[in-house]
Amino acid sequence: MLLNNPSMFYKKPLLIVYLFFIFIACKNExxxxxxxxxxxxxxxxxxxxNIPDAKGNEGIANQINLIIKKTVVAxxxxxxxxxxxxxSIEESITLFNKEFQTFKTDFPETAQQWEAQIDGEVMFQSSEIISIAITSYVNTGGAHxxxxxxxxxxxxxxxxxxSNDKLFKDIDGFExxxxxxxxxxxxxxxxxxxIETFKLPANIxxxxxxxxxxxxxxxxxPYSTGIIEFTIPFEKVDSLLHFNSF
Known part of the structure; x- marks a missing residue:
């Protein structure tokens, strides 16, 4: 049997291919x-x-960079x-230096120096979640x-x-x-x-x-204990998490 319009035979698969590439393009964005x-x-x-700078989808990248910069300013x-x-971070750096000069003027005999070191790191990135750590060391004249x-x-x-509570499907189970x-x-x-009450940390x-x-x-x-941290393998808590780890 002859097809009256052979081109119709190709329309459906071509449409599927077209939609596939549109989908890939959107994902790449x-x-x-x-x-x-x-x-x-x-x-x-x-x-x-020294902080991470997001690039790619302009709206998403700008949102992430804005929050990182607000964190550094704080x-x-x-x-x-x-x-x-x-x-801005630049304005905060200028103010930090000016405040040190004011400190030196008020206390000319002191040998105490101020300093601030802030570093950011992308710890994890998937199709659902991005986790970034911002580490800061700030000294403004104290004992340490x-x-x-x-x-x-x-x-x-x-x-x-x-927010932390949105990371989990079952926060009680995770706790x-x-x-x-x-x-x-x-x-x-x-x-x-x-020691009687366990609570989740502010940083997860x-x-x-x-x-x-x-x-x-x-x-x-207390200060002498230092930072306390530990990692729970994904396989132990996958069912309790809201965002996939892959």
Whole structure:
């Protein structure tokens, strides 16, 4: 039997191929890459900032970069957090240096130097979630500087920040598993401020091995204890997580 219009035979498969490439193109638009950028100013002698810079889909990349920069601005601020006026990292670096000069003017005999080191790292990236760590060491004249690590989790498709409670399908179930790993990690329970009550840390994120939990200095224990961290393998908690690890 002859086809009246042989070209009709090809329309459906060609449409499928076309839609496939459209789908791939859309997915590629969501793909993000990161490079490290150093941010400084001409008059800067105290501050070193090296952070990830997202590139790819402009809207998503801009959203991620904006949140990273706001985090750095907050870390460089020496006053109350609700009094932040800086609109950029560069402005924050300038203010940090100016405040040190004011400090030196007020206390000309002091040999104390100020410094700030801030570094960012992409710990994990998948089609659903991106986890970034921001590590800061800031010394503004105290007996010792302040070391702080902040985890930022982003939705890959939007660039929006993910709160800790949104990381889990079953946060209570995850907490039970986390406590067993916490108990294995912390040998000296007497060093913990409240040994009777276990709570999840402020910093939870994904890394290549699993879900990493990190307690900053003073969060649950004194300065001498240092940072407490441990990783729970994905296979132990996959069913409890909202975002896939692949």
């Amino acid at each position: 969501l793909n993000l890459s990161f490079s490290e950028v150093n941010i400084s100013t001409s008059n800067n002698h105290l501050v070193e900032v 870390l460089l601020h020496t006053g109350e957090q609700d009094s932040i006026t800086s609109k 500087g302040t070391l702080n690590i902040s985890f930022l989790n982003f939705e890959t498709e939007t660039g929006n920040l993910i 039970k598993v986390a406590k067993t790993y916490f108990d294995k990690t912390v040998k000296d329970k007497d060093a913990i401020f409240d 994120a994904y890394n290549e091995e699993g879900v990493i939990l990190l307690y900053n200095i003073y969060e649950i224990a």
